[in-house]
Amino acid sequence: MPFSDLSDELYELDAQGLLRHRRILESAQGVHVTVDGCDYLAFCSNDYLGLASHPGLIDAACRGAGQYGVGAGASHLIVGHSEAHHKLELALAEFLELPQALLFSTGYMANLGIVSALLGRNDVVLADKLNHASLNDAALLSRARFVRYSHLDLQHLEQALIGAKGRRKLVVTDAVFSMDGDVAPVPELLALCERYDAYLMVDDAHGFGVLGEHGRGILEHFNVQSPRIVYMATLGKAAGVFGAFVAGNDALIQTLIQRARTYIYTTAFPPLLATALLASLHLFREEGWRRAHLRELIAYLKAHLHMERWPLLPSDTPIQPLMIGGNQEAVQLAEALRMQGILVPAIRPPTVPKGQARLRISLSAAHSKEDVRRLCEALNEIEKNA
Numbered sequence: 518m519p520f521s522d523l524s525d526e527l528y529e530l531d532a533q534g535l536l537r538h539r540r541i542l543e544s545a546q547g548v549h550v551t552v553d554g555c556d557y558l559a560f561c562s563n564d565y566l567g568l569a570s571h572p573g574l575i576d577a578a579c580r581g582a583g584q585y586g587v588g589a590g591a592s593h594l595i596v597g598h599s600e601a602h603h604k605l606e607l608a609l610a611e612f613l614e615l616p617q618a619l620l621f622s623t624g625y626m627a628n629l630g631i632v633s634a635l636l637g638r639n640d641v642v643l644a645d646k647l648n649h650a651s652l653n654d655a656a657l658l659s660r661a662r663f664v665r666y667s668h669l670d671l672q673h674l675e676q677a678l679i680g681a682k683g684r685r686k687l688v689v690t691d692a693v694f695s696m697d698g699d700v701a702p703v704p705e706l707l708a709l710c711e712r713y714d715a716y717l718m719v720d721d722a723h724g725f726g727v728l729g730e731h732g733r734g735i736l737e738h739f740n741v742q743s744p745r746i747v748y749m750a751t752l753g754k755a756a757g758v759f760g761a762f763v764a765g766n767d768a769l770i771q772t773l774i775q776r777a778r779t780y781i782y783t784t785a786f787p788p789l790l791a792t793a794l795l796a797s798l799h800l801f802r803e804e805g806w807r808r809a810h811l812r813e814l815i816a817y818l819k820a821h822l823h824m825e826r827w828p829l830l831p832s833d834t835p836i837q838p839l840m841i842g843g844n845q846e847a848v849q850l851a852e853a854l855r856m857q858g859i860l861v862p863a864i865r866p867p868t869v870p871k872g873q874a875r876l877r878i879s880l881s882a883a884h885s886k887e888d889v890r891r892l893c894e895a896l897n898e899i900e901k902n903a
């Protein structure tokens with residue numbers, strides 16, 4: 518039989534509790550969703566500010582479609598770089614107080630493009646072990662020497678920097694770790710990069726819009742700025758839309774325009790998304806209550822979840838992982854919640870290390886306290902009866 522080798526591998530995945538399934542979302546993204554015909558209270562999305570189906574963004578997208586049509590029709594370097602993209606790049610740079618910004622179609626593509634444009638065979642990339650998969654793939658694609666240091670371990674990183682021989686050195690890190698919710702010590706990382714003349718690339722996918730008083734992300738959170746930093750964030754999470762960008766100095770952005778293959782050889786994302794994103798930046802400014810409410814929900818969850826068997830990882834971000842351990846057990850727990858109308862995703866290897874399957878609870882400014890109370894009560898009850 519053709520592909521029977523693949524079927525064997527799939528059977529094996531299933532036996533290990535690692536087979537993944539897609540659910541069909543029938544409503545707009547939000548905290549109350551309809552999935553496969555049932556209504557749920559959801560703690561699954563990265564829509565941290567609750568903007569993904571905000572009427573202001575929908576209006577802006579419709580206006581964008583009216584003005585620019587639906588498809589960009591070409592790459593940025595041919596004729597796909599619309600006025601809306603351009604305005605969004607200017608607005609992002611201004612918002613972050615950085616010289617320039619450059620849009621990419623997705624965060625995954627931005628990471629591949631940035632690392633492989635900046636590094637080649639004679640260079641070294643030093644990466645936190647728990648970085649997002651796209652950063653690891655980026656390092657491999659660049660063909661630079663790839664050194665991974667233990668999670669948040671500055672001593673280990675320093676040793677790796679001392680041993681790193683190469684034309685250019687790039688330290689790469691998630692700002693907020695996507696499956697753990699903890700935060701990289703950016704000022705200390707930057708100090709090491711200064712001492713050993715390395716660049717620091719920060720992937721702020723989960724911090725942009727969320728961290729900092731104004732939502733400017735990890736750089737505002739730590740109040741750091743440096744021409745050594747390659748700042749990257751995505752626009753499909755807190756910003757509620759789609760896409761990604763890099764921000765930094767002029768030489769960095771020019772180099773990416775000239776060399777980043779995932780920028781050059783792909784269609785620009787639809788301009789209507791850029792008009793929607795301009796509206797989300799506006800809401801970052803105008804609706805600061807979203808961040809304040811989110812912070813309250815995080816504190817509320819941590820105060821009201823009384824778990825002993827399954828501890829919450831220490832995290833002050835909207836990503837609140839409940840450590841389960843076994844794959845099947847994590848899936849069963851998610852299933853028990855689902856039976857009560859609550860969706861929380863079970864995250865299993867290879868997304869997280871073996872034996873560290875977890876429920877990844879993610880909070881959104883669109884949740885009410887009552888929503889979070891319901892989740893806590895359900896989990897506390899399940900543990901009591903387990």
Ligand SMILES: *Cc1c(COP(=O)(O)O)cnc(C)c1O
Pocket residue numbers: 622623624625626628649651691695720722723751752753760761
């Ligand atoms: C989601 C994510 C990405 C990928 O971004 P997309 O725009 O979804 O492709 C990259 N890095 C991190 C840390 C992420 O969480």
